[in-house]
Structures are given as C-alpha cells and as structure tokens.
Amino acid sequence: MNDTLLLLGFATTPLELVSFVLALITVALNIRQNHWAWLFAIISSAAYGFVFFESRLYGDMGLQLLFIAISSWGWYHWLHPKSGVPVLPVTWLTPRGWLGSAAGWLIGFLLISWLLSSTDTDVPHADGFLTAGSLLGQLLLSRKKIENWIVWIVVDILYVGLYIYKNLTLTAILYAVFVVMATIGLLAWRKAAPAAPDAMVLK
Known part of the structure; x- marks a missing residue:
C-alpha cells in the first residue's frame, strides 16, 4: 500500500x-493569505505524521499533531480576528515578541530534545x-506575524x-x-504590513 517507488530517480x-503535494499547496495558499491553507495544512500534517513515524522522527511526528491543533486555532483566528476588522492583518513582532519567541524556541528545544532522548531516534537534538522552531513558526503564522517566514527559512x-x-x-x-x-x-507579506514594526504586540 505504501511500498517504495522511484520518482525521477x-x-x-x-x-x-x-x-509533498498537500504541503506545497498549503504554503502557496499561506503566501496569498488564503484561509483554506489551514485545511490543507491539517490534511498534510496528518499524512506526514505517518511518514515521520516510519522514519523514527518522533519529534516531527508529534509536531504534526500539534500542527493540526494550531491549524484549527489559526484558521479560526484568520476568519474571526479579535480586533473587529474583517480580516486579520499582517503585522510585525515587537522587540518583546522577538525575545519571547527566542526564549520559547530555546525552552522548547531543551524540553523536546530531553523527551526524544528516551526514544530510539538517532537525532534527538536536531x-x-x-x-x-517549526512549532514557533506555525504559532507566528497563525497570528500573521511576518517573522514566521524568517523562522521557516532557517528551519527549512x-x-x-x-x-x-x-x-x-x-x-x-x-523543504528546499x-x-x-x-x-x-x-x-x-512585508508589502502588506504596516511600516512600523511595533504595530501589534505578540499575543
């Protein structure tokens, strides 16, 4: 059913x-700020969860489950922004948001690596x-923070x-x-955002 096959060598x-195809559609729709991206993200995450399980990438497998939850949350917020505007605007992180994001990435790395060290994965730290980092990128994406793309570039x-x-x-x-x-x-997204990077505090 899921036997190995050759594609372009x-x-x-x-x-x-x-x-692969679902993930490409997801990112393409995200670039266009189309809320249907979240539906494809949910389906793609579920499929990749099985792919990563078979490769013993348990961190990435668990991440797909979190992605499904965050995608549902992000989809709702893109359609129902709290600011009362019809569409959630693209905004920048404040310096405080940058600091919080970096701290969250570090804490997440230490915690997840520690948990993965007890499994049979051979790459717990990576x-x-x-x-x-992927979890942070997805959270920033759900709030339409421009910096989500910077995180994704590094992670990808x-x-x-x-x-x-x-x-x-x-x-x-x-990923390339x-x-x-x-x-x-x-x-x-830089073209769609206000010029001032302190337009909105990360919530």
Whole structure:
C-alpha cells in the first residue's frame, strides 16, 4: 500500500508523495493569505505524521499533531480576528515578541530534545531543535506575524540536511522548495504590513 517507488530517480512512497503535494499547496495558499491553507495544512500534517513515524522522527511526528491543533486555532483566528476588522492583518513582532519567541524556541528545544532522548531516534537534538522552531513558526503564522517566514527559512534550510540524512529525499527537496517559497512569502507579506514594526504586540 505504501511500498517504495522511484520518482525521477528518487526513492519515495505514495504517502510521502501525497504529503509533498498537500504541503506545497498549503504554503502557496499561506503566501496569498488564503484561509483554506489551514485545511490543507491539517490534511498534510496528518499524512506526514505517518511518514515521520516510519522514519523514527518522533519529534516531527508529534509536531504534526500539534500542527493540526494550531491549524484549527489559526484558521479560526484568520476568519474571526479579535480586533473587529474583517480580516486579520499582517503585522510585525515587537522587540518583546522577538525575545519571547527566542526564549520559547530555546525552552522548547531543551524540553523536546530531553523527551526524544528516551526514544530510539538517532537525532534527538536536531529533531528537537527543528521541532521547536517549526512549532514557533506555525504559532507566528497563525497570528500573521511576518517573522514566521524568517523562522521557516532557517528551519527549512536545516531540515533539508536532516531529511537527506534520513533518506527522505523527496521531503528534502520539498523543504528546499519551502526555502524559496518562504522567501517569497516574506517579501509578499512585508508589502502588506504596516511600516512600523511595533504595530501589534505578540499575543
């Protein structure tokens, strides 16, 4: 059902291929600030959860479950912003938001790495660092913070190396494409945001 197949010379599985396509659609819709991106994010996360389980990337597998919860929350907030405006605006983090985000990434890294050390994964620290970073990126995305794209650029570059190491070649290619798409997203959202970076405090 999910046997290995060759695609353009790369080894993959039908499930990884489906996850690949869904993830591309998700990011493309996020760049356009289309709320249907969250639906594709939920489906893609569920599919990738199984892919990562088979590769013993338990941090990434657990992350997909969190992504599903955050995507549901983000979808609601994109459609029902508390500010009373019809659409949640794109905004920048304040210095306080930057500090809180960095601290959250560090704490998440230490906690997740510690938890993964008790499993049979061979990359607890890399998996923990990138899992924590991905969680931060998704949270910032759900609040339409421009900095989410900066986090994703850093995380996606590092994920390329991790997935090559885990022989998830197609997913490595996907994350290389994500680096380009995140850069496009950063540029597009900067045009849509207020000039002042202190327009909204991270909530």
